[in-house]
Amino acid sequence: MTHSAYSQKISxxxxxxxxxxxRQFAIQGDFLDVEEIKSGxxxxxxxxxxxxxxxxxxxxxxxxxxxxxxxxxxxxxxxxEVVTRHINTRVLRLKKDLGGQTLSLFPARDGRxxxxxxxxxxxxxxxxIEGCVTYDVVENTRQAYQAARAxxxxxxxxxxxxxxxxxxxxxxxxxxxxRFARLMEVADADPEGRLGSVGEEFDFIxxxxxxxxxxxxxxxxxxxxxxxxxNDTKINNVxxxxxxxxxxxxxxxxxxxxxLALYDFGDLARSATSPAAEDERDLGKVRMQxxxxxxxxxxxxxxxxxxxxxxECMLLVDSALLLTFEVGIRFLTDFLEGDVYFKTTREGxxxxxxxxxxxxxxxxxxxxxxxxxxxxxxxxxxx
Ligand code: GN1
Ligand code: MG
Numbered sequence: 001m002t003h004s005a006y007s008q009k010i011s012x013x014x015x016x017x018x019x020x021x022x023r024q025f026a027i028q029g030d031f032l033d034v035e036e037i038k039s040g041x042x043x044x045x046x047x048x049x050x051x052x053x054x055x056x057x058x059x060x061x062x063x064x065x066x067x068x069x070x071x072x073x074x075x076x077x078x079x080x081e082v083v084t085r086h087i088n089t090r091v092l093r094l095k096k097d098l099g100g101q102t103l104s105l106f107p108a109r110d111g112r113x114x115x116x117x118x119x120x121x122x123x124x125x126x127x128x129i130e131g132c133v134t135y136d137v138v139e140n141t142r143q144a145y146q147a148a149r150a151x152x153x154x155x156x157x158x159x160x161x162x163x164x165x166x167x168x169x170x171x172x173x174x175x176x177x178x179r180f181a182r183l184m185e186v187a188d189a190d191p192e193g194r195l196g197s198v199g200e201e202f203d204f205i206x207x208x209x210x211x212x213x214x215x216x217x218x219x220x221x222x223x224x225x226x227x228x229x230x231n232d233t234k235i236n237n238v239x240x241x242x243x244x245x246x247x248x249x250x251x252x253x254x255x256x257x258x259x260l261a262l263y264d265f266g267d268l269a270r271s272a273t274s275p276a277a278e279d280e281r282d283l284g285k286v287r288m289q290x291x292x293x294x295x296x297x298x299x300x301x302x303x304x305x306x307x308x309x310x311x312e313c314m315l316l317v318d319s320a321l322l323l324t325f326e327v328g329i330r331f332l333t334d335f336l337e338g339d340v341y342f343k344t345t346r347e348g349x350x351x352x353x354x355x356x357x358x359x360x361x362x363x364x365x366x367x368x369x370x371x372x373x374x375x376x377x378x379x380x381x382x383x
Pocket of ligand 2: 232
């Protein structure tokens with residue numbers, strides 16, 4: 001299945017809970033239905049439908065923030081407020097048509113943009129982006145191009161916001177050397193006694209420690225700047241118009257933080273170049289599809305080449321390798337820790353995910369010269 005796993009029915013109890021949360025938002029009309037959206041690994045997400053006084057149906061997204069991952073949910077909310085407000089103002093002012101829909105927070109009855117659930121959970125409400133689908137795996141180069149352009153436009157739209165106008169809600173989120181060090185620590189402690197079963201994966205990672213510095217060293221040298229970035233540019237975080245196959249907007253703004261523009265390109269390359277699902281068990285299916293990579297470079301640079309500097313443009317391939325490697329490290333760490341961070345639905349789920357990422361790193365390494373040649377040609381044509 002390529003579409004994200006949408007539309008799961010939920011228990012009566014959960015239905016009532018979500019309905020109660022919905023009552024605290026300034027939504028008009030009668031509650032009709034709720035479905036769970038299962039594609040994310042972190043937050044719990046529900047789409048609710050209301051029958052409005054004008055006879056029309058309206059749909060909203062209700063989402064509770066994962067407190068284990070986001071220690072300061074109100075800081076997350078402040079960031080999302082700053083960024084959605086800024087984007088909406090700019091989209092209106094520039095009349096920049098992003099398919100006519102942008103992500104907005106919908107207010108609670110008390111005027112805030114969030115409400116507290118029974119167990120202290122923080123919930124927010126977004127407009128539902130209508131007529132759109134998301135993909136866990138891209139089907140064609142058009143979607144890849146569109147997704148990359150959408151993330152490039154996102155970065156462009158926030159490029160005039162000072163990075164310090166938002167907070168770092170998860171410190172060192174993309175600090176790969178630190179992710180690597182953490183894996184070493186967890187492997188040392190081996191709390192679940194699982195290290196013995198991951199020797200190959202662990203060695204694969206250990207041999208590539210140098211890769212972890214490939215962007216940070218340029219940042220430290222002052223060659224690539226800190227910007228406001230999305231930081232979770234997984235392909236299923238782009239809403240694609242179901243009829244036109246065109247990107248409408250990007251979602252999942254929780255990790256919008258000061259970061260490197262290349263984190264966003266790299267994570268997109270990780271999630272959009274392989275035809276295999278992130279948790280595919282048949283590693284033979286994991287491939288780095290050159291046409292997809294090419295479409296990503298074209299789409300991203302079409303939107304972003306205006307504000308990126310030369311050095312950033314030269315590091316696109318490095319970022320693809322780095323982010324794929326980083327997520328592989330994170331999945332392995334979570335597997336060794338006993339699956340405490342990412343939601344899992346089967347035994348060994350995080351290990352399966354780790355394996356696809358490491359396989360993709362290998363595939364990228366094999367094709368890195370061709371990837372670099374292509375990226376350089378496009379960069380030159382834009383400078
Ligand atoms: C998580 O929530 P979701 O599925 O969009 C994770 C990302 C990982 C991704 C891997 C806050 O994203 O960093 O790249 O899983 N989000 C957080 O699929 O850790
Ligand atoms: Mg996310």
